[in-house]
Amino acid sequence: MSAFLHQRIPLQLSDPQPISPRSSSSPQKSSYPLLSRIGLVILLLLMVVMGVLIPLTGISDGVFTVRRSSKWMGYTLEQAVPFVAKDGTVIVCAVSLPYLPFLNNWLISISRQKHQDKVLVIAEDYATLDKVNEKWPGHAVLIPPAPDAQMAHKFGSQGFFNFTSRRPRHLLRILELGYNVMYNDVDMVWMADPFPYMVGNHDVYFTDDMTPVKPLNHSHALPPPGKKGRPYICSCMIFMRPTAGAKLVLNKWIEEMQEQPWSREKKANDQPAFNFALMKTAEQADLYLLPQVAFPTGGLYFRNKTWVRETKGKHVIIHNNYIIGFEKKIKRFKDYGLWLVDDHAEESPLGRI
Numbered sequence: 470m471s472a473f474l475h476q477r478i479p480l481q482l483s484d485p486q487p488i489s490p491r492s493s494s495s496p497q498k499s500s501y502p503l504l505s506r507i508g509l510v511i512l513l514l515l516m517v518v519m520g521v522l523i524p525l526t527g528i529s530d531g532v533f534t535v536r537r538s539s540k541w542m543g544y545t546l547e548q549a550v551p552f553v554a555k556d557g558t559v560i561v562c563a564v565s566l567p568y569l570p571f572l573n574n575w576l577i578s579i580s581r582q583k584h585q586d587k588v589l590v591i592a593e594d595y596a597t598l599d600k601v602n603e604k605w606p607g608h609a610v611l612i613p614p615a616p617d618a619q620m621a622h623k624f625g626s627q628g629f630f631n632f633t634s635r636r637p638r639h640l641l642r643i644l645e646l647g648y649n650v651m652y653n654d655v656d657m658v659w660m661a662d663p664f665p666y667m668v669g670n671h672d673v674y675f676t677d678d679m680t681p682v683k684p685l686n687h688s689h690a691l692p693p694p695g696k697k698g699r700p701y702i703c704s705c706m707i708f709m710r711p712t713a714g715a716k717l718v719l720n721k722w723i724e725e726m727q728e729q730p731w732s733r734e735k736k737a738n739d740q741p742a743f744n745f746a747l748m749k750t751a752e753q754a755d756l757y758l759l760p761q762v763a764f765p766t767g768g769l770y771f772r773n774k775t776w777v778r779e780t781k782g783k784h785v786i787i788h789n790n791y792i793i794g795f796e797k798k799i800k801r802f803k804d805y806g807l808w809l810v811d812d813h814a815e816e817s818p819l820g821r822i
Contacts (some may be wrong), residue, residue: 539595541602541609546639549610550646555587558649558664563636565593567795569600569822570810571655574802576817577809578659585818591639604819612639634739636704637722644711644719654705656789656798658807663708663763663785671757672714675747678703678740678790680768682776683761691747691756699744706764706786714754721746767791771801 550559560579564572572590579585590609592598601609612635636652643650651663667674677683677692678701692700709715725742747756761769762783768791770777770784777784787807789798802808814821 539599541598541611542595544602544607544610546610546612546642547646549589549607550643550648552607553587553589554648557647558587558651559643560584560588560651560653561591561639561643562588562653562655563591563593563639564597564655566596566600568655569597569819570799572601573814573817573819573822574808574810575653575655575657575659576819577813578657580816580818582659582662584662584664588818593635600822601819604822608818612642634726636739637719637726637743640707640709641716641719641723644709644716647711649708649710651708652706653786654788654790657706658787658789658802658809659785660787661763661785666759666763666785667708669757670710670755672710672712672755673718673747674708674757674759676703676706676759676764676766676788677701677761678766678768680766680772680791682769682773685760685762687758687761689758689760691751691758694748697741699741699748702740702744702747702758703766703788703790704740704743705788705790706759712755714750718746718750718754718756721750725749764788771805 553559562572562575576585576588579588588608590597590601592601592609592611592615594615595611598609598611640650640652679692679695691702695701709719722739722743725745726739729742747754762780763785765784765787767788770787771789771791789802789807792798792801799808809816
């Protein structure tokens with residue numbers, strides 16, 4: 470549940486075959502001034518070329534950090550959120566270019582529930598920023614600096630960690646602007662309108678990522694810690710109100726991410742940090758666990774056919790998790806009739822991309 474820019478490439482400034490190699494038989498006085506003048510001219514030309522062309526290519530190296538040219542570069546979150554918000558609420562996702570098919574699939578399902586106009590796509594590369602805004606002006610924003618998102622990062626990789634670690638900061642900025650925010654990963658499909666389930670005036674609403682079946686009238690309190698010393702709440706579907714309690718959770722989430730950086734041994738991601746943040750703020754924030762029957766984890770929905778049959782018509786958002794791999798997710802969506810892009814692309818605000 471992503472081609473984003475900012476690459477690092479070496480610039481070869483030295484010529485392996487100099488224009489005016491020194492000969493042991495040539496007097497130094499006659500060759501040195503000529504070499505100096507030619508070298509100076511070449512250096513000036515290189516500086517001009519690099520200054521003009523590199524900003525258009527989006528490359529960077531150890532000396533230069535250059536962004537891709539885009540007319541949407543100056544479009545800020547502070548401009549985008551009021552533009553898309555409806556009734557004080559914005560629906561947010563974060564996407565890189567390889568995941569545009571998933572974005573479109575998700576948008577089709579949201580359009581069927583008449584909530585697509587309040588969607589804001591946080592583009593994690595300039596190609597996505599331009600692509601979405603070309604089709605759907607104003608509905609994508611890039612919050613710099615853009616991470617290196619040239620490929621679809623696998624769960625557990627450092628690229629995946631870098632991608633997801635930006636999430637709480639994005640959400641906090643939206644809350645600071647005074648808006649409710651619903652965050653979704655784009656490997657989800659809406660089966661019904663989720664907003665009637667955001668009952669009451671709680672600070673943070675979330676879903677359980679555990680597969681054991683809960684009773685239909687289960688508690689809405691934060692579940693107790695599991696074997697790893699924390700609950701197993703999913704960080705991929707969250708609804709927050711712009712309250713002090715929600716901001717407290719997000720700030721604690723950011724702190725926990727900083728204390729649990731990615732390493733080859735730990736292969737951290739943002740979800741454990743989110744769970745520790747919920748645990749540590751449970752007394753100060755008003756937390757609400759959404760009903761499992763409406764928001765099942767993929768490990769339950771795609772693996773327990775009996776439960777799916779018994780609860781038919783009660784499912785609201787289906788999450789295609791508990792599976793790793795871009796193509797595997799698409800195949801599973803197709804197997805369950807949830808891959809909408811091939812036959813219903815015209816229902817998306819982006820059309821066929």
